Amino acid sequence: LPRTAEVRDNHLFIGGVDMVKLAREEGTALYVFDEADLRWRMETYREAFRSRYENSDVIYASKAFLNKEVVRIANEEGLCLDVSGGGELACAQMAGFPMEHVFVHGNNKTPAELREAISAGVGRIVVDSRIELARVSEIAGELGVEQAIYMRITPGVEADTHEYIRTGCEDSKFGFTMLDDFAFKCVKDAIEAPNVKLVGFHCHIGSQIFALHSFREAAQVMIEFIARVQKEYGIEIPELDLGGGLGVAYLATDKPSSIDDFAECTTRAVKDFCAEYGVAEPRILVEPGRSLVANAGVTLYTVGILKTLPGIRKYVAIDGGMSDNIRTALYRADYEPVIANKAGEPRTEIVTLCGKHCESGDAVVIDMPIQHPEIGDIACVFTTGAYCSTMSSNYNGQPKPAVVFVKDGVARVVTRRETYADLYARDI
């Protein structure tokens, strides 16, 4: 739940704002973010790392949720920014984010995207392959600059999460594989390549991870790798980016690790393994996405149709669905819903909140308890702050929802709802 969620007069309030009134004023489907929750998590992350390990930074992985306002807030809260393509970079530029704090990711950044990033003056490009290394070197040369780079290494750590979002194991399209010592050999190419400066390594083992030991294992592999590089190639590797991936609770029964425990585990691992392998403690970075924004966000819908299939299930159709939240259809994700105008009442029925799209798998919440639903109710689905708006689509000509930030009793529209004109503005 967002930190400021509360029930007043049977209505759900977030940030001191009545969700029922907000839904009726702004229309639904509607993404709502608790700004205090968002800022609290950003601050908590930064503090959790800084207090344990001075030379550290937190990078917000903007793929989780992106608009100009969240970029401005991340900057105000002292975070760096991870962008994974030209479109995310453009948002950061438009929002005035300092380019030296931008980290560019992606396994197939196009030459045009690399050129945009390098000429914008981004802080680090996380090089994902040998071919890309040559491209970055060439483009930086053409632009007459020396670009600081990391190499993304695939540490071969199996994180305990959904296979679609597991990225650090050996069979991965991301990064330089350690198989056949390939990554190690490529480090030499990176050191010798003109117009680039290798300043660090990066790894990311996956997302929605609950068990912290995977992060410790990844840190060990990376620091052992740094030790070997420093010894055999005789260069300093001053930075280590350990990626994102900390899980969040979608259900009350989910028990993810806290930000503090994650910080304790990773900083401890770095200190331990630096001591063990005789490596100077590097600047460390982490790049969380989900664990910064997921809990802060909710989605509001209006209930339009009710259908009971005897002996099967009850369908409650909402005015959104897989277009604003594809995670249920894609990963069979779980969410907790509430009827915002009956928030103080017990959840007495098991229902499926299905969407309005022409696809049977279109549901946001499957077989979960909720208050007695009626036409016109405002349904609220919790924990939709991450990977919902950024993975949204216009399927069936559905305009994308507005985004509202709430705080201290005030609601601000930070992204307006898409119009029908927006939908077809690009057609010739």
Ligand code: LLP
């Ligand atoms: N760094 C890199 C290089 C990443 O690829 C990702 C996520 C992150 C950081 C942030 O990871 P997080 O802290 O959010 O777990 N669409 C999926 C999640 C895909 C994650 C992709 N990479 C979902 O909805 O569950």
